[in-house]
Amino acid sequence: MPWRGPEYEGERPTLGWYVLDWMTENLAQPGRDDGEPFVPTLEQAEFLCAFYEVHPVTGKRLIRRALLSRPRGWGKSPFVGAIALAEACADVVPAGFDAYGEPVGRPWHSVRTPLVRIAAVTEQQTDNTWIPLLEMARGGSLSTDYGLDVLDTVIYLPRGEISPITSSATSVKGDPACFASLDQTEEWKESNGGIKLAKTMRFNATKIGGSVIETPNAFTPGEGSVAENSASDYQAILDGRSRARGILVDHREAPGDTDMSDERSLVAGLRHAYGDSSDHPDGCVLHDPPCPPGWSPIEGITGAFWDTSNEPQDLRADFLNQITHASDAWLSAPEVRASSDLGKVVEAGERIVLGFDGSRKRARGVTDATALIGCRLSDGHIFELGVWEQPKRATQVGPDGKPVEWQVPVVEVLAAVHAAFERYDVVGFYADPAKWESHVADWEAAYGPRLQVQATRNHPVEWWMTGGRSTLIVRALEKFHTALTERELTHDGSSALVRHLLNSRRRKTRTGIQIMKENPDSPNKIDAAIAAVLAWQCRMDAIAAGLAVEVEEMGGFTF
Template identity: 35%
Template sequence: MSADVDRAPYPHLDVDDDELSDDQLREKYAPVCIGPTWKRTGDGGWLLPERTLGWQVLGWAAEFLSGADGTGRFKATPEQARFILWWYAVDERGEFIYRTGVLQRLKGWGKDPLAAVLCLVEMVGPSRFGGWDRNNQPIGVPHPAAFVQIAAVNQDQTQNTTTMFALLMTEHFRKTYRVDAGVELIRANGGRSRLKAVTSSPRALEGGRSTFIILNETHHWIVGNKGVQMYETIDGNATKMDGRYLAITNAYLPGEDSVAERMRKAWQDVQDGLASAVGQLYDSLEAPSHTAMTERVLRIVIDMVRGDSFWLKIDSIMKSVLNSSISIQRSRRMWLNQVVAGADALYEEADWDNLRDLHGELKPGDEIVLGFDGGKTDDATALIALRVRDGFVKPLGIWEKPDGPLGDGWQVDREDVDAAVHQAFRVYSVQAFFADVALWESYIDAWSREYGDELSVRAGSLSAIGRDMRGSKKELTLAHEQLVGAIFDAAISHDGDPHLRRHVLNVMRAENDYGVSFRKESRESPRKVDAYAAMFLAFTARRELLERGKKKRKRTGRGYFL
């Protein structure tokens, strides 16, 4: 298994797959391993934590729990066992190394059965640090007042985990811990320990005294079903009780802004040095992005990506993946555990994320161009700057309708937007400004009157700034293809702004007689692309500026300040 997060094929394997042996194909398509579960030490052994409650957890589960099919005794696969050892790893003070976690695996791997085992461990098992033994190893003890929750955005998802409890709980378990198992609530130890399934009602969750929470199928947790709000409530509850939570998920759909996507980005930001480490265990085993979708390669890759989940039948999975009536993008997410965009998405995550400049920033006085796309109520409004000399992209403002009750009756603050435009002209040397005229004609006219004579390139014959996006389809399409080419060729860069990123990944391809234009998912879709539209306008302004050549700007006496 590979310990690399990003890997390209080995140069000596960069030949036709038919010329490679099966072992060479395993090397060429080795899975991307995120997290410690599949990491090895220098001598080839498994990398294991120095101190962990996991050994006692595994022993306890083998004594008190049945197998996932309700027979025999529970026995973790080696892969599951290593994950448990890391999830319960502690430092020299006995504090958990990981406060939160994400377990991302392909469909059918066994995430729900493992989550059910952890829930029972957390309810009555040795899940908390209780001191050190004579070998200076941690001792596990039960939580004195455990309140375990299985959270999901609908009841069916919670049942994926809760239906496992009846199979896992042996008679020995029930008698030892005096278990009273109801449909939605399991009590033990005279009611001091509880386990409950909850769905997407953030208000009902508010104030809960949770000690451990499973977040089920977080790739489905989005703003529209209150999944994001539920996640934020759960984090607050766990923090208050010094609790922990673990998300189980398949690969998410980029651009949906799901909780799974947010947790992955938070982990990536830590790896890139953009955020402080807060104790998140992220564990995923994914097919590499260059995986060839041929029968021979798929058979080898699926065998590696399934890990130790031997019950997954490779032939059955291949029939699904190769079924032409099923979206190949969906098959990649479900069965290869790859984070890939939908069939109509214009960009993959890597297309945009690889352009991030960790040290990039605009400085006062920089020569820039501006792009603007304005909404009023439901659509977003965005002002995007693009530096002339190198194509560095920076949002100067993205205004969007808030989620929940705050969004009722919301309208964009036009004075705030107007102030951002004036601030841009004060701070930077604006060479061109292209703004979509829809809904903002009066403001654009005012900006044109005030700043038009200073601009090196006019947006149109009728306005120095106004650009009608409803114009020539051919012109717009050809201009957009140049932006697509710049992104694919890494000819622009950006600072990683999450709002702009979301809008970029929401963009759908719109093919016409002249090439590839862009669109949002549907007219009513909440997945906005307005910031991308503003960036397109800024890119177009820069292209026309460079093609026509800059003229000398008039002096205005304005100084540069922040």
């Protein structure tokens, strides 16, 4: 029979509650000698329920790949070690529903030989999970009740084993592990074999219906780490750019406006990031009723922030769990997030300006994106009207069955521009004409006469972001950067715009700082950022032209 249905709002069928009970009954709390049981926090229980969710009709697992991102000291490694032991011994393979409509499972050994791997790029990294895993297994009832032989370097099951593995292992490719933990994947890169190891472990698990969990701290954008790639894969699903399914990303970080120089703001940010593990005297304030006080010494952690030998960027990543920026990033993630305002809505008929950056098919690599961005004249709120990006899998099949490479849907782009002029009162429109010269000329002919702010008299729309206009480009970039960091502008938080802003890299030129991709062939695009800069420059020119003169009217202002 299918699932019984929800008994409260938001309930979903899951084996997570069973796994939670199993851990409490069979595992010991690591780091203790008194045999105290391992009891996951409510925050960890919520992750278990999401990770072990099953389909309400078929009963099959929905999640095969997960990323659990928390700050250093939250307890990721012991927690994923407990999951590894559950995968080895407990009834975690879905087996339908019982007579009451409750999900039930069976152990992996009833299906195949269970192999569980604790993976990392170095042996020292594997110890993060392996050592507390050994303590949980030895202090609990697994040896007597499940027949485990717990050795220092391997745990033998009656059928199967649990063992650590690194990127230097020669037998990884053919290793059919039903579960693998991938620790500190923010440090897994091409250079240390991490990219290849992660891909292999995922493929191995996929072939047999297994699963993997990554447990990184906040990654640094642009480094190409496994954690960054996984977050990108998940975002592509949310954006509709990928048809992949079965990925769970659970990331919590301190609010973007956390001030590291203000102790009250810093402590509040740390308590939010650490959640249930925070040693708040009143327990975790994220839940009602509050959880018991945790183990992470928040007041002590603040001491690291007063130590001038520590890099602020490292502190944000390690303790606030904030995904900040690369060393040459134009903007940081906290700056971009702090300037977002999802509550603002630009209504039809409002006065706006537009910015556009286009592209065409590349001879190699990922085609650049095409972006149309709007900016409300009255308050400088920037919003996405359209961003066209090459999907993860760019090759599609045409009517004749032959592969067709993805290209920018020009007709859709032209329709979006036309729709913007129909819906809003567009007073200015700046577009980088590179590779779109003929269309920009058409826009100038069609809309130029009605634009109240113009790039030039002869070319009201054309605004080159390349070539011999470097001084103007540098100034436009400076204006946008200052407006965003000083919160003079807001934006709608759209995924593409945020990603492209964070992808932008500072490059020093003879006339000043310009922005580019990390390298010419990078798949991480910045076109929406360029379009936003053009829209903001257009607004600045509109204000200079007197189009935003404040007029007091009925207790407010009209523009």
